[in-house]
Structures are given as structure tokens and as C-alpha cells.
Amino acid sequence: MAKCIMVLVEHFQGTVVDITYEMLGAGRKIAESLDVPLTAVVFGKDVNKCLSALGAADSVVLIEDERLEMPGIRIIAEILKSVFEQKEASIMLMGGTNITAGIGPSLACKLKVPFLNFCKNISVEGGTVTVTSQLFGGKILSNVNLTNDKCIISVYPGSFQNEAGKAAKIPPVEEFAVPAIEFEPTFKRYIEPEAGDVDITKESVLISVGRGIENSDNISLADDLVSVLGGAVAASRPVIDQGWLPLSRQVGKSGMIVKPKLYFALGISGAPEHVEGMKDSELIVAVNKDAAAPIFNVAHYGICADLQDIVPVLVENLKNKN
């Protein structure tokens, strides 16, 4: 019988990341259903300051070491393997973010246990744990019933309430000595984003373009909307990767998290990586030719049409109104 559920605390540049609270909240429920304690695992350099954020856990395993500022994925996995085995954990939750990416598969491979990605929900019924994952750009969900009592699960940001993972206390902390592993630091430095011409996180209106814009010339359609609605043009990853707009305009997992009054999505499919960056916008309007595009699950208003038919008419009418 396993002795605990674990949550890998995610922190970046000295701050506990929101997903940690989502995982603590979700972990709390699983732990209670399986009647085992919830253990938070925090590793890094100078991570003592994270402890006050971990009140929802029953205990904390602290792994602090100078060399752990940004060690390689497989070094982290090696350390976590020791923790997982010594504490006889059954499930470990970690963040499905770029910060944690890769730790889960490496750890699962070392432990010879399953890894499940893109987790949106976890339920426990009659002692059976079922993990729901989001696949194919958010179009399909899958259920996997865990048959092994051990599993590493990567949680999709925004899947669980973060309030449930917040509690103002510091649980008992146990320091865990870093196993004797030889490793050379490979991390050199952080590179901050170049200041763009506009800061999309500060705009109240964003006209955001995705793959459906088809070519760079069509970005002028978004510019036309900006000229009548104000704000700025933003984009999803494929548009940035094509070099059609600068990195400073990217919304989503690797880019910016935005919450404008209006987020007008043109030809954006709504892949989970993008939704993560805009789902909390006050008003989301989406235009997409694909009626099954996941963007319509997050938008308030949807228009299933060719954006080239809709946008010019709207621009004209807005101009006339002004």
C-alpha cells in the first residue's frame, strides 16, 4: 500500500507558479479519497521561501542545494526517483508547463511506472483512479484507469481550481539530502524577452490571429480591426513561428498571459497551449471555419465562417458607426 500522493512544487525565478496550487487542490482530493497524506516536494536553490505557499499539503520534502538552480532534466528525475521510492509514493503530480517539461517522462522511465500527459481531471471511484487527458489539440478527451498503483501525471494548467490548494500554514518540513550524483551545471543565463513595440498584456482590446489567417498579407485584416476598435494585434504560436509577427505578440504557454476586455480570435483553433494564455479574457469572440474548433469551447461568442467574409464587413460598419 502506497504511503502518499506527491505534488512537485513548481516555482520559477523565486516565485511559486499558479499550477502548484491547482495540483495541491487536486492532490488533496485524491489523497482524501485514497486515505493517504499529501506530500509537497520542492527542490532548487533558495527555495525556503516557497514553504509558506504549501499549506494545503500534510508535509513537505525540501531538497535544497546550490547546484539545483537549473539542473538537467535527468538529474532532477534521478533525485525525484530517490524521493518517490523512499517515501513510497503512489502518484506524483507535476505541472504540464515548459518549466517542468520532461521531468515526468524521465522519472517514469527511471521508476518503470506509467506517465500520463495533458491531465484535465482525476477521479477516484471505489479505489480506482481515472485520469482524463486532453488530446489532439483539445478536440478529444481520453480516460485511462490506472491499473498500476503508481503513476506520474502531468497536469494541464487551468484544469483545476487553484483556491483549493491555498492554505495559510507551513506543514512539517523534512529536508532531503541530495543523493551523491556528479553533475556539471549547464545553465548559463536567463534571456528576458525583447521589449516589443507594444505590451499586449496591457492592451484592453486584442485582435489575435492564428493559422487560419493563411498568409502574412491577411494580417492587415486584423490591423483594420485595430484601427476601428483600438488595441493591438496579437497571435498564436504558428503565426509567430512563421515570422509574420514578433515574439512579443505571442499569446499562450510560451508567450504572454493576457486578460483584455475583448479578445477577438481570428482563425485560431484554440489549442490548449493557446487557451492557457487567453482564457480569462473578459469577452472572447472567435471566428473560425471549423465548427468543431476548440476555441468555441472557450469563446463567449462564436462565428463559424471565413474570417475574410466577416472582418471587412465588420470594419466597414464600425467605421460608419464612428
Place this chain on the structure above:
Amino acid sequence: MNFIVFLKMVPDVIEELKIAGDGKSLDSDWLRMKLNECDEHAVEEAIILKEKTGGKVTVIALDAMELDDALFSALAKGADKAVKITGNLQNIHSPAVAEIYAKYLKDNCLIDNKTLILSGSQAIDDIEGEMIYFLAELLNLPVYGVVTSVSYNSDKNDLTIMKEFSGGIRGEFEVEIPSVLGIQAAENPPRYIPIAKIRAIMKTSTIEEIEIPEDGLTEKIAIDKLFESEVSGRAEMLEGSPEEISAKLIEIFTVKGII
């Protein structure tokens, strides 16, 4: 340098996805497959590196619908060799795929201090995790994912890479060779190749085929069921002519105080 790039075909999600009768897989009759987007960037990055440093690019993939087109397209872009691995490969996920690739690399003695392994950082069907990390474990090599820039330092025979975090912040790492890199985006967008050039390559090049035995792969999970994404928070759909839709939008914008 030897650049080995692992590719994967994934369903094109612009098309409708239907769940098969078994309730556990996608109905292949409805599927249109395309090269995983990050893999396309991995091919591009490998060819850019080859152009800068010299060497050879080999693209390798498990057999799948429409794979040949993707392999010939990589050859047309500048890859030197394409390998297709065949066998009973239905519904296998990253850990098993990594086992196949690790065995191929070891059997053919392809890992040395002039070898860089690349693949896409992630794929939309990676339910059991991203392949590169399993491969790196099995080969005992360093691994970096979400990579958006790679440069080769010939004096030290190592790499300087850039990895994305969030909010536009990236990290710079110095990486030894051999290693495994998961490419998120190449330095330049993947180059466009005219169909005529791909057709020409099809006449002059061949894809090497290797068949693998059917058993012995690790399967760790079994999907219980697939179902379509919930529509609980579904948008209110605006219908009508562009004029009518435009009028409704202007009304909404007015009520919400946007105009």
C-alpha cells in the same frame, strides 16, 4: 556532424476527428495525417545546422499513413537519408517508440561525439509523454526540450542552445554532444519545397525500410475510452449573413462598453 531526426505523423486536427467503433482509438477512415509540426521544425533546424557545420541529416520514422510524402519532402529539403521502420506499430506510444529508436541507434552504432539527435519537442497525441525524454533515458544522454535555437561551437565540440520557459523568457544552456534535443521552433520557419522538387526526389531517392519484430515492446497504459471534448462552456454561435453577424457584434461590443 551527424544529425538524426525522428519524425512522427499525427492526425491533422483541422479535419474532423471521429472515434472508432472500439471507443478507444480514432477512426482511421476519417483521418488525414500530417507531419507533427514540431518535427517539421526539427528537420528545418537539422538542415540549418548541416548547412552551417557540414555533415549528414538522417530522418527516421515509424510507418504511418502519408509518411512517405513527409520523408521525401525532408529529402527534398536537404536530408541525406530517410529510414522507415515497419511492423505492427498500431497505437503504440512514446515509451515503446523510444525503445524501438534506441535499439535502432545502438544496433547501428550511430551514437558518437559527432552525433546530435533531434525531434519535435512535443506532439498532440503524446498521452504517455514526449518521446525524446524516454529516448534520452534509454541512451543515457543529456536531453533538452522546448528548444528554439541551437548553435554549434566547433572549438569545444558543444552546443549553445536556447530553451523557452514562459512569458517570453528563455534560458541559455551549454550542451555536450552527443545529446537529444526537442525542437519547439527552428531558427527559421520550415522552408517551402515545390511539389515538383519532391516529385523529382521521389524518382532519384529511396526510403530505406527496416522491419522490426512484433513483440517485446513495453506497454504501460491502456486507454479505457476516448470521447469528444465537452461543450459545457460552448460559445453562443452568431449566425446569418456577414451583415447580420456584424450588426450583432456591434450590439455586443456596445453593451460590453468596448465601443
